[in-house]
Amino acid sequence: MSYLERVRSLNPLVHNITNLVVAPFTANGLLALGASxxxxxxxxxxxxxxxxxxxxxxxxGTLDEKVVQAIRLAGQSANAHHVPVVLDPVGAGATAYRTDTVQMLVRELRLTVLRGNVAEVAHVIGVPWNIKGVDAGVGEGDRIGIAERAAQQLDCIVVITGQYDIITDGYHTFLTSNGHALLTQVTGAGCLLSSVIGAFVAIAKPGNDMLNSVVEAVTTYGVAAEQAAARTAHQGPGSFQIELLNQLAQMTPSLFSEHAQIRQTRGGM
Known part of the structure; x- marks a missing residue:
């Protein structure tokens, strides 16, 4: 049984403390996928x-003192009860407040997955990288090296999204080439991906199963984006956003297998 089938069979509860801009889109995306x-x-x-x-x-994504405390309380409880934790460091590096907050969180909490763009992940571990708002700016550096360094330093799986996506535990590294440029024109596309990853790790076992579930989550999302873009060609990002939800709901293991573009660059499972 694929991870997608397990998500739909087990209907895992995914607790989201997300930003105000994307909450409805995130909730609808999880429902479309088969999670709760x-x-x-x-x-x-x-x-x-x-x-x-x-x-x-x-x-x-939308920080204030109350949100930070809620995140800490939820993360501490998850750690105490062995519940996987996914952190999305939206805009880390854009302001000192965001950077300080996320670095505090990675010190205090035990993460299962860290997912962000290269600038956000770099700033989490103290590596300089240009950032423009919540978007990665132009930078010179080894994206794969930053992902692997972050994974080893934080002892978690790291996902860096971009033109191609990097998924690594620091010792086994995968690159996925699925997705579409329209994802960058929809607010909350990355945030929804983090929650989709949450649904997949919720039904995975510790160890290699967890890493494989994240690889499938990222690729599933990328394939759904490609299908959505193909069906809304020339209609614009609004139609694409709605169709992305449809394609998450209509995703199948066979469609995944037909379109998934995954290659391993380091390690062996």
Whole structure:
């Protein structure tokens, strides 16, 4: 059974503390995929929700003191109850507040997956890289090397998204070439991917199974984006966004196998 089939069979609860801009899109994307979204932010309940969840996805897109504390409480509870934690360091490096916050979080919390663009991941581990708002700027550096260094330093799986996506645990590294440029024109596309990863790690076992589930999650999302773009050619990003939800719902293991572009650059499973 594929990871996608396991997600649909087990319908994992994914606790999202995400940014206000993308919450409805994220929830709808998880429902389309076959997971169960729970959008809980209140300090009074986040620890309880994290404890019962299959995975917790923490997103720093719209930060304030209350959100930071909610993220900490949820992450601490997830760690205490062995629930996978996915961190999306939106805009890390854009402001000192964001950078300091995410570096505090990686010190305090045990992550399962860190997912961001190359600038965000670089700033999480203190490597300089240009950033423009929440988008990676032009930079000179080894994207694969940064991903592997971050994975080893943080002892977690790292996903760096871009023209091609890098997925690594620091010792085994995969590159996926699926996706479409329209993803960069839809607010929350990356944030939804982080939550999709949360759904997949929620049904995975520790170890290599976890890494393989993340590879399939990223690739599944990329294939869905390609299918959505093909069906909305010349219609623009609004139609693409809606069709992306449709394609997540219509994704099948055979469609995945037909279109997945994955290659391993380091290690052996």
């Amino acid at each position: 979204p729970f959008m809980a932010y209140a300090h009074e309940e986040v620890a309880d929700v994290a404890r019962m969840a299959g995975a917790v996805v923490l997103n720093i």
